[in-house]
Amino acid sequence: MEKFTVHTGRAVPLRHSNVDTDQIIPAVYLKRVSRTGFEDGLFSAWRANDPEFVLNKPEFADGTVLIAGSDFGTGSSREHAVWALQDYGFKAVLAPRFADIFRGNSLKGGLLTVVLPLEVIERLWDMVETDPSTEVTVDLREREVRAPGIVEPFEIDDYTRWRLLEGLDDIALTLRDTKSIDDYEGRRKPWLPVTQ
């Protein structure tokens, strides 16, 4: 996983709440067995059908920070939603609230999801819509988001922050201590089912 420390880039204002993962990437794109190349599926229905959709506007073409409404990433557990956002070029998503599975997936894969108060999100939306060249900084080291006139702290647990800063693979971390797994397996109830 790529390390995440500080990212500065243009932002894309997505003024919608309840953006579910079927909107982020429809199921037809999930037939692939590859891990990359999902950018064509990102918001594909909105990009195809709505000329006013924010990603269809040239002034927002280079955005790397997505600013969304509440309950972003609801619905299906598809990690392809994270991959599609990353493949398209997004490094961070800011929203008042995220669905749990999406948030977990994003932080596993190095897409930084940041919870900010709705009031701050609205100020960012207004600012970015007024001047699309506005740059937004997402600073994981300092745990804050910065934009002209805004310095907003955000919360992220120490462990996840450390893992992202170091770009560490969860599986390798767990496999450093297989003895505790072996020990646990020795304590499991004998009647628990096996599949074979």
Next chain:
Amino acid sequence: MARTMAEKVWEEHVVRRAEGEPDLLYIDLHLVHEVTSPQAFEGLRLAGRPVRRPDLTIATEDHNVPTENVLGTIADSVSRTQIETLRKNASDFGIRLFPMGDIDQGIVHVVGPQLGLTQPGMTVVCGDSHTSTHGAFGALAFGIGTSQVEHVLATQTLPMSPFKTMAVTVNGTLKPGVTSKDIILAVIAKIGTGGGQGHVIEYRGEAIRSLSMEARMTICNMSIEAGARAGMIAPDETTFDYIKGRPHAPQGAAWDEAVAHWRDLRTDEDAEFDTEVVIDADELSPFVTWGTNPGQGAPLNEVVPDPASFDDPSERAAAEKALEYMDLAPGTPLREVGVDTVFLGSCTNGRIEDLRAAAEVIRGRTVADGVRMLVVPGSMKVKEQANAEGLGEVFTEAGAEWREAGCSMCLGMNPDQLTPGERSASTSNRNFEGRQGKGGRTHLVSPLVAAATAVRGTLSSPADL
């Protein structure tokens, strides 16, 4: 200290706990399907890692499969490759797989309980958000992403951050014609699609206790639609009766030991929940959705709401957008909304009781002119049972299509899809834009409402027939 059921199951599965780190939890059962697993297996290959416990892992083909001609070749080459990839991965890594045509094949969340693999007090995961279904047995069951699928394959554990607890208490008694689907749609409409965020929900109360196992699975299945991490129902005699005698259930002395343990899992009387919600079952009636998220629902007796009636500006904007997509005018009685397609199936409502309930309504009647009805059993075993009871004939005689097992029209991924502008009444779990096919419009309903709607051609309950 008094604990909730979710806290007890969690504690029992802690492999490692360290200050400043998430708990590492052991996973008792890992369910795998073709869509969210290929990149995980590829990750294992690249790192040279084996699957730690193939004997706690099981795979089935469900999302991507056609529900007709299942013994033939899959026409779509991309879909075919995904299915073939799962077959190769299962074979290479020693995982038992139920391929299309196998009598045990079906939707992953129907197959697990059916085989008796889902039991109280277990941790169950799957790369699928509807894994919450298994919580109906008093298991702690989470949907996970592909990175976590790889983590479980490699280690049989998952690092998990702490959760909050929510009690949803459903008091009273359901009226005839009102089902567990109506309960959960009403719960989601009440607390919203983010209302359960960060929580494990425990469903309790008289109305929940009186539900069958399959009805309980319908409720827990849609916990994710309320934003919850999982949903659970305390195991009781109904649970034990359902599990007993299934292929993977404990037997003999082990059965007694297991049941004694399962009884201890119930939430302690003086345990406290972080959040409490109370619903009165007596006040519920058949419920349907009108919008594009599962929280946008209303009783069938009501009308399409006016967006102006929402105080919250973001809810108002969402309602306006939803009505435009759904092509519905505020004030239209929901009973007058005509549909093109009725879909009966999915991990929410594709079990034998769902088919029985719908067949009872449709028996001796016919599907309305211009309406197509797809009946898709949740597993091949469900199909076998339904055929043995003559239900397949009831559906085909009424003019419905009686298909093979799979996720089918729930998710717009296999050949069963809505066309742009087409409107459905669907017993599935999501009414998102395009969920059932690009441009399709979905109303979520119970199996009883689905059957009555198929007969009348407009959203209806059996009482309207």
